[in-house]
Amino acid sequence: MSITHTENMSTTGSYKPGALDSRVSLLPQGNHLLSLMTILRESKTNVATFAEVTERIGDQLISAALDLLPSKATTVVSPTGAEYQGIQETAEVCGVSILRAGASLENALRRGYTGPLSFGKLLIQRDETTSLPTLYYSKFPAEFASKTVFILEPMLATGGSACAAIDAIKEAGVAEENIVFINILAAQHGISVLFDRFPSLRLVTAAIDEKLTPSNHISPGLGDFGDRFYGTH
Numbered sequence: 712m713s714i715t716h717t718e719n720m721s722t723t724g725s726y727k728p729g730a731l732d733s734r735v736s737l738l739p740q741g742n743h744l745l746s747l748m749t750i751l752r753e754s755k756t757n758v759a760t761f762a763e764v765t766e767r768i769g770d771q772l773i774s775a776a777l778d779l780l781p782s783k784a785t786t787v788v789s790p791t792g793a794e795y796q797g798i799q800e801t802a803e804v805c806g807v808s809i810l811r812a813g814a815s816l817e818n819a820l821r822r823g824y825t826g827p828l829s830f831g832k833l834l835i836q837r838d839e840t841t842s843l844p845t846l847y848y849s850k851f852p853a854e855f856a857s858k859t860v861f862i863l864e865p866m867l868a869t870g871g872s873a874c875a876a877i878d879a880i881k882e883a884g885v886a887e888e889n890i891v892f893i894n895i896l897a898a899q900h901g902i903s904v905l906f907d908r909f910p911s912l913r914l915v916t917a918a919i920d921e922k923l924t925p926s927n928h929i930s931p932g933l934g935d936f937g938d939r940f941y942g943t944h
């Protein structure tokens with residue numbers, strides 16, 4: 712299977728070449744990104760630092776996701792009076808956060824996208840006994856179906872909540888090929904589950920881990936993202 716341009720074949724980190732296909736954009740595993748991921752994974756990192764590093768990784772993820780979008784040719788005149796043949800992004804982007812951790816990536820999208828932007832929210836929770844995800848709340852903007860949707864969810868473990876989110880977004884009329892899942896850390900299992908259900912989806916992630924613990928946490932992982940971002944243990 713082929714790997715997209717954002718992956719640089721570094722052997723550092725948890726990613727194992729061959730596990731991906733072209734629908735997955737793994738950020739280049741350079742030393743700077745790996746050092747940021749190390750700070751997130753360190754259990755002693757405090758809430759302020761965790762949030763700041765999330766913002767910086769979020770900027771890289773949004774930039775890689777925006778590279779997937781269509782654009783059109785445009786000509787501008789620079790201060791020297793010369794014409795420059797450039798491009799202009801054309802998509803209308805809607806960021807949909809899966810609460811509560813997904814909200815941590817909203818600022819990066821606000822900073823990164825200068826075109827038409829809106830936000831939606833989904834509250835999905837897993838039943839303690841059945842382990843099945845239930846959708847409790849959804850709110851989408853007007854003309855949602857015509858937008859490119861960036862699902863904002865820093866952790867992809869079993870894929871249960873992610874599938875429920877994509878089901879809700881597709882039921883609201885968005886085409887699967889117009890959905891990009893933006894993620895900081897994915898388990899290989901979760902990636903397989905997502906693409907089995909949604910073959911036209913695209914995923915942008917900063918790191919991939921091989922294992923899930925018996926309690927369905929990603930391993931080595933970084934713990935409960937929401938607890939670490941919001942300081943609620």
Ligand code: URA
Nearest residue numbers: 866868928929935936
């Ligand atoms: N969600 C988290 O916050 N952490 C995990 O390890 C898995 C899902």
